[in-house]
Amino acid sequence: MSAADxxxxxxxxxxxxxxxxxxxxxxxxxxxxxxxxNPGEITALVGPNAAGKxxxxxxxxxxxxxSGRIALGTxxxxxxxxxxxxxxxxxxxxxxxxxxxxxxxxxxxxxLMATPDSVPGGKREAMRWTGAVLERLEIADLAMTSxxxxxxxxxxxxxxxxxxxxxxxxxxxxEPTSALDMHHSHNVMRLTRDLARERAMIVVMVLxxxxxxxxxADRIVLMCDGxxxxxxxxxxxxxxxxxxxxxxxxxxxxxxxxGFLQVMVDDTLPGRMS
Amino acid sequence: MTGQVGQISPAAxxxxxIRRRRVLLAGLAAAxxxxxxxxxxTGPSTLTPMDTLRILFWPDAATRPLKVIVWDVxxxxxxxxxxxGGALSLAGAxxxxxxxxxxxxxxxxxxxxxxxxxxxxAIVLQVGIPWIPATWLVPANAFAFAFxxxxxxxxxxxxxxxxxxxxxxFGIATFFTFNALVALMQFIATQEAxxxxxxWMMGSLARANWEKAAILAAVLACLLPFSVxxxxxxxxxxxxxxxxxxxxxxxxxxxxxxxxxxxxxxxxAVAFVGTVGFVGLVGPHIARLMIGEDHRFFxxxxxxxxxxxxxxASIASKxxxxxxxxxxxxxxxxxGIPIFIALILGRPERS
Numbered sequence: 001m002s003a004a005d006x007x008x009x010x011x012x013x014x015x016x017x018x019x020x021x022x023x024x025x026x027x028x029x030x031x032x033x034x035x036x037x038n039p040g041e042i043t044a045l046v047g048p049n050a051a052g053k054x055x056x057x058x059x060x061x062x063x064x065x066x067s068g069r070i071a072l073g074t075x076x077x078x079x080x081x082x083x084x085x086x087x088x089x090x091x092x093x094x095x096x097x098x099x100x101x102x103x104x105x106x107x108x109x110x111x112l113m114a115t116p117d118s119v120p121g122g123k124r125e126a127m128r129w130t131g132a133v134l135e136r137l138e139i140a141d142l143a144m145t146s147x148x149x150x151x152x153x154x155x156x157x158x159x160x161x162x163x164x165x166x167x168x169x170x171x172x173x174x175e176p177t178s179a180l181d182m183h184h185s186h187n188v189m190r191l192t193r194d195l196a197r198e199r200a201m202i203v204v205m206v207l208x209x210x211x212x213x214x215x216x217a218d219r220i221v222l223m224c225d226g227x228x229x230x231x232x233x234x235x236x237x238x239x240x241x242x243x244x245x246x247x248x249x250x251x252x253x254x255x256x257x258x259g260f261l262q263v264m265v266d267d268t269l270p271g272r273m274s
Numbered sequence: 275m276t277g278q279v280g281q282i283s284p285a286a287x288x289x290x291x292i293r294r295r296r297v298l299l300a301g302l303a304a305a306x307x308x309x310x311x312x313x314x315x316t317g318p319s320t321l322t323p324m325d326t327l328r329i330l331f332w333p334d335a336a337t338r339p340l341k342v343i344v345w346d347v348x349x350x351x352x353x354x355x356x357x358x359g360g361a362l363s364l365a366g367a368x369x370x371x372x373x374x375x376x377x378x379x380x381x382x383x384x385x386x387x388x389x390x391x392x393x394x395x396a397i398v399l400q401v402g403i404p405w406i407p408a409t410w411l412v413p414a415n416a417f418a419f420a421f422x423x424x425x426x427x428x429x430x431x432x433x434x435x436x437x438x439x440x441x442x443x444f445g446i447a448t449f450f451t452f453n454a455l456v457a458l459m460q461f462i463a464t465q466e467a468x469x470x471x472x473x474w475m476m477g478s479l480a481r482a483n484w485e486k487a488a489i490l491a492a493v494l495a496c497l498l499p500f501s502v503x504x505x506x507x508x509x510x511x512x513x514x515x516x517x518x519x520x521x522x523x524x525x526x527x528x529x530x531x532x533x534x535x536x537x538x539x540x541x542x543a544v545a546f547v548g549t550v551g552f553v554g555l556v557g558p559h560i561a562r563l564m565i566g567e568d569h570r571f572f573x574x575x576x577x578x579x580x581x582x583x584x585x586x587a588s589i590a591s592k593x594x595x596x597x598x599x600x601x602x603x604x605x606x607x608x609x610g611i612p613i614f615i616a617l618i619l620g621r622p623e624r625s
Contacts, residue, residue: 061520086522093516097374100512101567105288107513110568114510115522131285143284144291146566162513166521 011039012073014170014202021059021066028055029066029226037219039169039200042193044213046206047223048247053206054174056223060204061091061172072169086115090168094175096147096159104150104158105130105143111162118166133165137191153184160188164195171196173205177212185209189216214238214261222246234261244269295571298564302578306356309585313352314344316592354482355588355602356581357490358543358550363557363580364494365539367573368501370558371508372532373438373445374515379558380540381551383427383445385420387452389544392419393474394459398467412474413486413545420544423448424537428530437515438529477548477603479588486546493542497535498577504528505569512567550603553580553587556610563617583610 013036021029029052037043045053059066062078062085070077077085102110112119112126119126134140139157142150147158156176163171176192177185193216196203207213213220214234221231222238224246230237238261243251250267314330315321321329321344329336329344336344366379373383380386392415396402402415427448431441456475460468507528511518519525544550557580558572565575587606594600 058516061516063516063519082522082524086520089520091516091520093514097512097514099376101562102509102512103288103291103566105284105291106509106566106568109288110506110509111513111517111521113506114518118521127285127288130288131283134284140284144287162517172520 011200013038014204015069015071016060017069017071019056019059019066019068019070021055021064023055023064027226028052029059031068032056032223032226032228034221034228035219035231037202037204039202040197041218042196042203042205042216043219043221044205044207044217045221045223046208046210046213047229050225051223051246052226053223055226057091057172057174057204057206060170061089063091077170083115083117087118087166088168089170089172090163090166091172092159092163092174092176094178096155098148100147102147103144104134104139104147104161107147107158108133108161108165111165129165129167130161133161136195137161137164152179153181153187156180156184156188157191160192164199164201167199168201170202170204173203175206175208177207177209185212186215192216210238210263211261214263238263295565295568299571299574299578302564302575302582306578306582306585309582309589310352310356313355313585313589314348316589317343317348318597319343350482350484350487351479351588352585353487354479354490354547355584357487357494358479358547359553359557359584359587360577360581361490361494361539361543362550362554363561363583364498364501364573364577365536365543366554366580367558367561367576368508368532369536369554371511371567371569372529373442374511375438375442376559377555378442378445379551379554380420380536380544381549381554382449383442384448384450384452385423385445385537385540386544386549386551387449387456388423389416389420389541390471390475390549391452391455391459392416393548394456394463394471395419397470397474398459398463416548417541417545419452420541421537423452424533424540428533441529473601474548475603476601477550477606478599479547479591479602480599481547490542490546493538497539500531500535501573502570504532505573508532508569508573509567548601548603550584550606552607552610553583556580556614557583559614560617583613 015036016034019029019032045056047053055064058064060070066078068078072088077089108130109126112129119129134143137157137160139154139161142154147155150158176188180188189212192203195201217234219231220234220237222229222242229246230242238253240251240253243249248269249265250269252264252266254262254264256262311323311326314326315323326344329340333341333345362380369378369380370376393412396411396415402411403418406414427441427444430444460471463471507523510521510523511525511528515525558576560579561572561575565571584606587602587609590609591600591602591605594605
């Protein structure tokens, strides 16, 4: 089904409120409420280890049971049917499994064909979409290369292709740049941002690299201990005060000549067991 | 790599690749037919290919002894070799995918061990399912235990986490438990029963008959369409559990149903020919190296490679020692391992 059939056609923000989730008896998210996340924008979830970033992402992907509400228009994404959810939201894990003997084209095809109605025109149309996505991500040359014979940067683009080919309205990325060098990190971020703008996708990603987050994200959600500390534009959310409170570090945040923020850490602050 | 192929669209290159895969599958099928004929030709009295074909297609024109040799002695075994190899390899292929472990196979996860224990129980203690005729006691018991072991695997994985890791670990525990139980049976067995157990566990096509072949063929024919129907989902599962779930695939159900198929295939095959370990592991690996993991091709290719390895093993089992039928389970490993190693060493290095 095309993006237009899913939910409604007006461009509506994603509103998550009072989300509670955990693993077994351990509560990780304790009633977190996010600001409205707009189509076409990238939101970066940042925060120290064990802040609950990945848990929040998995809750949004409905990979983890949770209570609360995730509203997109009139739908509550925690309660819609499996097919409707899958047609709206796509989750991209940190990495592809090792040693998968599939070519890039096959892997992207299977992302469409895995569920019968994710592409209206059947196999022929799926092939067209796949080809277009590979061209868009500039990996058409790698179409017939096996995933297990690609470099980390190439694999990450293949992984992104598998997700965006489904044309989700909400794209969730778990540390999409964790294994990549500078060039490939920024390449993945730029392509993701451009796709978000082109397709009016709501993109939410977990990021560890604050410089990357400040450079490419439209909005930053700073998390700590399963709760949101602050959110807003990089300029608003990333300050020496918030970094000190969340990461326990003595940091300087400076605006560079090109307008982007640069975070510099001088030392750790006492008070937190590391 | 880049540059010179830039003009041809990815979709067009994909179409070419699909065509090549079809040709490869057809090639495998042709090789299987040849191996099958060769299997019919070999034995104490060697037949020419022409004779074999003539007896096969015009049995009434052949002399009675030749007809008996081909139709009653060799054909059931040759057919059984293909069915058993195909069934175990298909089961292994699905198992490796749903458990996300390239070492998974009906043998390594204890299904065959459970079958051995069932057989040993019937041989040593004459304990088995009630109202089963005596001649079917051993296979019926082997089937029940093999099937039961997979159900147990499922039940335990439902209790504690649902991921494939739990299943693999529990499968290994099953393997050792049943091996210990079989050893116990061997320890208390009489000389005669002991010999019977050992022989059963080595695996043999000599036990084949038309009845057993028909049952296994029917099981295979009933389950294959379901495997084929699930092939896109299984391919997507290779991209990772969370990703597949996010695509809307019910991975718990997919795994559960696949394991049901696997248990039926394995239990039926092992019940009739005994433990034939290696084919369920090596068949899928050969298929994967040849044809990749698009399961629309990978599953049938696994079926063919498994059948081919088993058919070749059946031929070798007759040729290895003149006049002696070496147990096919032994030969499968001896034949399969060199092919396996050659393929692994021959594949391109990974980056």
